[in-house]
Amino acid sequence: MGTRMEPKVSPSALPPEVATAVAAQDRALAALVALAEALGTPDTVPTALAEAEAVLGQAQAALRRLEGVQEAAVAPAVALGTLGDEDEQRLRRLGAVAEVAAAALEREEGRARQWQRWLRAGHGLTMGLMVLCGTVLSLDSARAALGVTEDGHLLLALAAVAVSCEVAWRGLETSRRHLATAVGHQRDMALRLRDRARRVAAARASAEATAATNEAMAEVLGRLEKVTLALGTLVTAVTRDREVTPWGTRGQGFPSAARALGDIVVALEGHEEVTRRLEVAQGALAGQG
The missing domain is CATH 1.10.287 (Helix Hairpins)
Known part of the structure; x- marks a missing residue:
């Protein structure tokens, strides 16, 4: 679901954590939409929220792993920066x-x-x-x-x-x-x-050789960070609404979630299908934010 990364390098050149991160991003987008749409039928929210929390944990774990891989991958560029622009x-x-x-x-x-x-x-x-x-x-x-x-x-x-x-x-x-x-x-x-x-020659050669891979990983990492933050924001908002008006309470509303959806739609610009469905879900909560 959403916009996938178009690899600028061969997939075989990318570490396996990249594929894991892309899959985690897709699951996070699906869980985000499912939770947003469940807000229109409060009885289904507990199940959707539990699923979203589980997916959020997986996305955060994938994010940490990819950050570690990227830190190691950019070491040659860091070394080159440490050496400076020496000839x-x-x-x-x-x-x-x-x-x-x-x-x-x-x-x-x-x-x-x-x-x-x-x-x-x-x-x-x-x-x-x-x-x-x-x-x-x-x-x-x-x-x-x-x-x-x-x-x-x-x-x-x-x-x-x-x-x-x-x-x-x-x-x-x-x-x-x-x-x-x-x-x-x-x-x-x-x-x-x-x-x-x-060392200058080796650092420059290594940095140039890994530049495309680093760029691809950075793009995936940026997308996953954005989606993980969006899912975490909605999970937090729904949990806050639940504390104010527990499940089954008459007139159950989700004002915090409605406000959060407005911010998420803006943050996820580029994921056209996702933002369209989130806007629909937000419209169903009109008046609550």
Whole structure:
């Protein structure tokens, strides 16, 4: 009964909860009309109301299930919105730039390491010369042959060279550690940018692939929400009228239901057959709303 959804995607692409929701919508429309028409013969209202309450519970359950499915289905679009309108190619370019910077820093670190090896070798050579020269200069004959004194400046010069090599090595070690840290940061940035580019691409592809399905589910969900609300409104109105004038009371009337039908007819615009019958039922209650 009423206007059915015209699927914009293959039914096989829609989750089974959609078919369940459409069936629940049809039952809810039928129960709505049955309850409205029963108001003209108060003796039949209790049965129609009980049926409407049962169908309402089923429709609400179907609504909750479909809402859960839709929430899961729109997750890719939510993820894309979280990522923003970022440009996948721009992220990849930035990742490449970070990778180039890491490579350049790595080369600098390699040069610093090479200089450290040279300085370590120079330091070792200088220390060896100091030991050798100290031994040679301890001999009177060697000093006489070289024309130097025991307290000559040669050992002092070698010691200064050794200290200079050690200081330079330590300075390069500090620089090398900083360069290694910078390389790690650049590599980490490149990795994160590439990973973000992949997530942006995946989210966009997933959102585009599920767009039609999400639209179809949203349409069904919207219709079911509207019909469920209408049925719930009429059930509540009839129950309220029953509390005012219990069944079997002389002059049983349904003023709340009559007013509710006026609102429901407007809300269900598009369900032509349903609204036509509801208008007839409302006309039969003329003067009660």
